[in-house]
Structure formats: C-alpha cells, structure tokens
Amino acid sequence: MIKASNISHFYGAEQVLFDLSFEIKSGEFLFLSGESGSGKSTLLSILSTLLKPSNGKLLIDGEGVGTIKNIDYFRQSKIGFVFQFHYLINYLSVYENIALAALEDKKQNINKILGELGILELSERYPNEISGGQRQRVALARALVNEPKIIFADEPTGSLDSKNSQIVYGLLAEAVKSGTTVVVASHDMQIENYATHTIRLKDGQIL
Numbered sequence: 001m002i003k004a005s006n007i008s009h010f011y012g013a014e015q016v017l018f019d020l021s022f023e024i025k026s027g028e029f030l031f032l033s034g035e036s037g038s039g040k041s042t043l044l045s046i047l048s049t050l051l052k053p054s055n056g057k058l059l060i061d062g063e064g065v066g067t068i069k070n071i072d073y074f075r076q077s078k079i080g081f082v083f084q085f086h087y088l089i090n091y092l093s094v095y096e097n098i099a100l101a102a103l104e105d106k107k108q109n110i111n112k113i114l115g116e117l118g119i120l121e122l123s124e125r126y127p128n129e130i131s132g133g134q135r136q137r138v139a140l141a142r143a144l145v146n147e148p149k150i151i152f153a154d155e156p157t158g159s160l161d162s163k164n165s166q167i168v169y170g171l172l173a174e175a176v177k178s179g180t181t182v183v184v185a186s187h188d189m190q191i192e193n194y195a196t197h198t199i200r201l202k203d204g205q206i207l
C-alpha cells in the first residue's frame with residue numbers, strides 16, 4: 001500500500017530524517033512511535049503527501065507521489081486525515097462539517113458513519129456544544145466519510161483522556177478490520193494494544 005524508499009528530510013541545514021526505507025501493507029495498523037523531536041510528525045506528513053521529502057521516493061497504492069496528476073482528488077478519495085486539534089468549523093453543525101469534506105457520491109455515508117461512531121444524536125449540534133472526545137469522533141467520521149484506503153492520524157488523542165483515547169483507538173482498529181490501512185504517530189504507548197505493527201523512531205532513524 002505504501003512503499004517508502006530512502007526518505008530523508010532537512011529543515012534548512014538540519015537533517016531530521018535519515019534514509020528511511022520500509023513498507024506498509026494494506027490493512028496494517030502502523031504505530032509510529034518515538035520521543036518528542038524524533039521525527040514522527042515529519043515522517044507522517046511525508047507519508048500522507050502533505051510534505052515533500054528532501055530526498056527519496058514514496059509510492060502510495062502503486063502511484064509515485066510527486067507524479068500524481070490530480071493530487072487533490074487523490075488525497076480526497078484515498079486518504080483520511082485526523083489531527084490532534086480536530087479543525088472542525090465552529091459555524092457548521094456536526095453533520096455539515098462532515099458533509100463539507102464528503103465527495104458528492106459519499107454524502108449518503110454520513111449518517112451511517114455517525115451511527116457507527118455513536119454520535120448520530122449529535123449531528124445537529126455545533127462543535128462547541130459537544131465534548132472533546134466527541135469532537136475527535138466527529139473528526140474521525142470526517143476522515144472516514146469518503147471510505148479512504150488509508151487513514152493518517154497525528155497525535156489523534158493528544159487532547160483526550162485515557163478513556164476517550166481508547167474509544168478513538170478502538171474505532172481506528174474497527175476501520176482496520178474493514179480493510180482500511182491506518183498510520184498513527186503518537187507518544188501514547190497504549191496504541192501498541194491496537195496496532196499490528198510498530199516503527200520506532202529515534203533521532204530520525206528507525207530503531
């Protein structure tokens with residue numbers, strides 16, 4: 001599903017990733033772990049096509065990132081993103097936040113996904129009228145709505161307590177069961193209970 005070959009990255013003169021090569025197979029739940037500053041977010045941003053690596057090659061679902069013609073459609077249709085801060089729009093309802101991200105022919109999925117995530121009854125509420133854990137479930141629903149092949153999550157539970165974190169990991173694990181590939185970068189070692197694979201980074205290298 002994802003093949004990274006000799007990925008390196010520099011911010012200015014500082015090298016933060018060193019010649020990383022690995023594969024992520026379809027249906028894996030990969031935990032990118034490592035201490036603060038080890039390069040997790042940088043690597044996740046590269047894998048999710050948001051950041052161009054300084055060197056190296058990345059194949060996603062058989063396509064070479066960098067040569068993809070319509071990258072916006074590629075991201076919208078194949079990739080779901082979840083971030084620590086959910087970036088929901090406060091002026092739109094839960095339903096509308098998800099509808100905004102949904103491809104036209106996927107809008108019919110919204111209520112089903114809200115139901116599966118246990119937040120259907122919140123669909124008319126606004127983000128500031130629900131809890132942090134519920135907001136992160138909305139962000140997850142938004143990531144799932146286009147039935148992406150891959151979900152990338154950067155510290156998805158960074159602002160949640162342990163119980164809500166477990167709910168989010170459980171929902172990601174459910175997505176994996178139905179065939180989605182999931183890549184999560186986090187400090188939270190609890191993810192090891194859900195992940196099928198772990199890559200541990202230290203100073204920009206795989207341990």
Ligand SMILES: Nc1ncnc2c1ncn2[C@@H]1O[C@H](COP(=O)(O)OP(=O)(O)OP(=O)(O)O)[C@@H](O)[C@H]1O
Pocket residue numbers: 011016034035036037038039040041042043187
């Ligand atoms: N935009 C940037 N410009 C310059 N240096 C950066 C930038 N982003 C990250 N860095 C540096 O790159 C290194 C790796 O950072 P990165 O955010 O990838 O690590 P991380 O493992 O995700 O850390 P954390 O867990 O604290 O989020 C760090 O030394 C950081 O200071």
